[in-house]
Amino acid sequence: MSTTRSLRDVQVWMVGAITGKDADANAKDVEKYVTASARLSAAGRFDVYRSGYHARLYECLLDDYPVLAAILSRLDSGEDDQFAALCRAYVDRHPSASPNLNGFGRHMPAFCREVKLERFPGFDALRVFASELAALEWALVEVLHAETAPPLEIAALQALPPEAWAGARFIKSEGLRVFRFEYPVNAVFIANRIDEIVPEVPAPSPNAIAVYRKDMLLWRMELTPAMLGVLEPLLAGKSLGEALATIEAEVTDPEVLAQTGANLMVWFREWVDAGFFTRIELADAKA
Amino acid sequence: MNRFSLPNLGIGLGLRTVHYAHILEHNPAVEWFEILSENYMQTKGRPLHFLDRVAERYPIAMHGVSLSIGGTDPLDRAYLAELEALRNRTKALWVSDHLCWTGVAGKNTHDLLPMPYTEESLRHTAARIRQVQDVLGAPLALENPSTYVEHVGNTMKEWDFLAALASEADCALLLDVNNVYVSAYNHGFDAADYFAAIPFDRVVQLHVSGHTNHGTHIVDTHIGPVIDPVWELLGEAYRKTNASILLEWDAEIPSFEETHADALRAKDFLVAKAGA
Structure with a gap:
């Protein structure tokens, strides 16, 4: 097991194991990069960052789109509702590249018109409504930050x-x-x-x-x-x-x-x- | 007094959106406010309107989460320029961020990711701190993070890394006593070892907050009341620094009266400690 990876290599692996569609596959190497603690395995410790990433960006989208969230969340119960699924797909498609999250949700109106939610085929019938509601909610964010x-x-x-x-x-x-x-x-x-x-x-x-x-x-x-x-x-x-x-x-x-x-x-x-x-x-x- | 001659402002509060109206209407007797820098960047609207009014009335310190001082992407010059503009706008007494990195290859996780504690990291981060301080024209205060993993390649302890980094970069420190407690629990070290290594003359601010204990690990959630062992760490750190203190509360934020009452409890605690 190498312990002399460059700082860059460590960072590239870590972000790849936290974000994106390949994160689960990349995280399988976790023990090569992260030690276990007395109470948790390396994977268990690393999950704090993996779960935190999606939770943080979900919270951001929930702040921007509370009404869209309320409507989509009601349509399916269980561990993953339509809004959560929408957010997960959004985060994978539009990861943040900005130092702050003020503009993170800006793609949502367009995203609602194009996204395919495999577990929620019924979303297809809602996409125009969802996109328009998202446009209204995003306008409130933009206007708040306008000069x-x-x-x-x-x-x-x-x-x-x-x-x-x-x-x-x-x-x-x-x-x-x-x-x-x-x-x-x-x-x-x-x-x-x-x-x-x-x-x-x-x-x-x-x-x-x-x-x-x-x-x-x-x-x-x-x-x-x-x-x-x-x-x-x-x-x-x-x-x-x-x-x-x-x-x-x-x-x-x-x-x-x-x-x-x-x-x-x-x-x-x-x-x-x-x-x-x-x-x-x-x-x-x-x- | 710290070596940077930055004043002890007393007990401060984090400026939060939900408290704007109360603060501007009631002018509460808060000694200073800490702002989350990024909340007032990439905006030209309402956040700055309220910030300007608060900054007219109270001393401000800036605290950031996206400097990515340990990152291996180039420093974001546009971000630094905006940070400096915000410092000028608010007349902030100092600027702080975390010993961490937030992303790579242009992707930002918006998390405070842990540094490998190695000689390479040390040289790399110290050089970047110096660049940031050149832009700001003032020392950067670097906060010790809460961390949940340790890297396989670590060659030094966090406290030794932080002390060496502060010396190499000649930067200030923001000591978060809750983060010391959280990381000590998560990694099985003694907070006393941490405190023994910290150059307290570089500490210009202290953070204290609540956290969430999951049994197997603690997460620095800034939720809920501060537990007694963390208060004890705060007392010890304060005796060594006489630095400004900030009570952090970032989720499930209570009313202004409650957060302010918590801050006043911190003051009572310190007064009692001083008299003990």
């Missing part, structure tokens, strides 16, 4: 001369995310986090949500199709005039058009009050 910039003041909106509105571009806050979802994931989120129940997986029902931060608190705002019709082009960098022209050209639903005409200023006040924008850029100046 803090002073929001656009209502006074700046009020000071905008009527002739400047059409050319105005509203610069998006870093702490704003807008989604179109097929499933009512915000209602599921509310049911779990506020009403403290674990709801059934709902039927599809298209909807849109804004996730944002105001006064260091995280909020969600449901958006109607008419609101979305204005907001999405603005967030894509179009001027208000361009956004409204798009609506006139593309929207055929008279109710949406009527809502837009009647409520545009009310929406702007809500959005500015919520801190959706940081400033207004005019065609030849900045406000």
Whole structure:
């Protein structure tokens, strides 16, 4: 038995025996690297690190995705529920390469759309819902960590001369995310986090949500199709005039058009009050 | 006083998210806060907002878990730059991390993995500590870890390794008395041997915490109350160092009032010890 392995060799073996799909096979060499204690075998001692690795990253994903965890954990009982299985597959597919765990869970929405959970074939029917719920929960994490910039003041909106509105571009806050979802994931989120129940997986029902931060608190705002019709082009960098022209050209639903005409200023006040924008850029100046 | 002239700040508490609101609303009489450095890195948002307000009111020390000082991947310069920026932002009085490594080949386990205690490890780690201290412009305080395995190739005891490392790198030490107790139990050594080797003039901070005893081994969980033998080790270490003390509580974190009450118990214990 060699006792002169390099530090690098020891570290490569140890990480290989703790992480990844080959960890079990690699750990079979444990006695070549680790001594037994009076109470535990070498493998028993080393298991503290092996089990700790998955437990730590599972805890991280549980922190980021509490509602997804509540729903998937309920679907199968036993020693490994769907959320645990999802996390184990996630950790193998996306091991952390970062000094901290703030961004560790960022792949989960995409991962839910592609992962095959062998023990849980029923996950295939849930993957769009799971992905959208994960996207909502991850948005809350991202918005929490987004750069803090002073929001656009209502006074700046009020000071905008009527002739400047059409050319105005509203610069998006870093702490704003807008989604179109097929499933009512915000209602599921509310049911779990506020009403403290674990709801059934709902039927599809298209909807849109804004996730944002105001006064260091995280909020969600449901958006109607008419609101979305204005907001999405603005967030894509179009001027208000361009956004409204798009609506006139593309929207055929008279109710949406009527809502837009009647409520545009009310929406702007809500959005500015919520801190959706940081400033207004005019065609030849900045406000 | 330690050889680095770093002050005894008294009894501190770990700054935890669940306590932000209480701290900012009530301004509790805490002598200082220790922050987990990585909680305030790779973020531009709410964590820094609250940290700035706490740092305006209380002295701060930074404690990290991802420096990977014993790792064989190159030192992460971006991480070091962010660490230094955070130190400037908080005016932290010192920066600490662990005698460990956290990953290799770009993969981070987010665990404090045990070093082989060999001459190669010693030279390698000392050189990296010096590099980190050059970036920080200040001594790094290195904490003794809780460990659950010993490497086959070890050629020296942890306490001898730590003492030699501190001397070679001219770094400070953060002595975690619970970690000494945990490792002594797990590896069957006497904590007195550990204490006999530690250069206490390099110890700038003490950690004390609870742990979880599984019978066959103890895990450093930072859960629950501190047991009497660990309090005894704290008393002995404090007599030798007069260093700042931090009560760690990282899981199943109780209310602020409870954690603060625990910290005050630590103070009572030290006062009683001093009078004994």
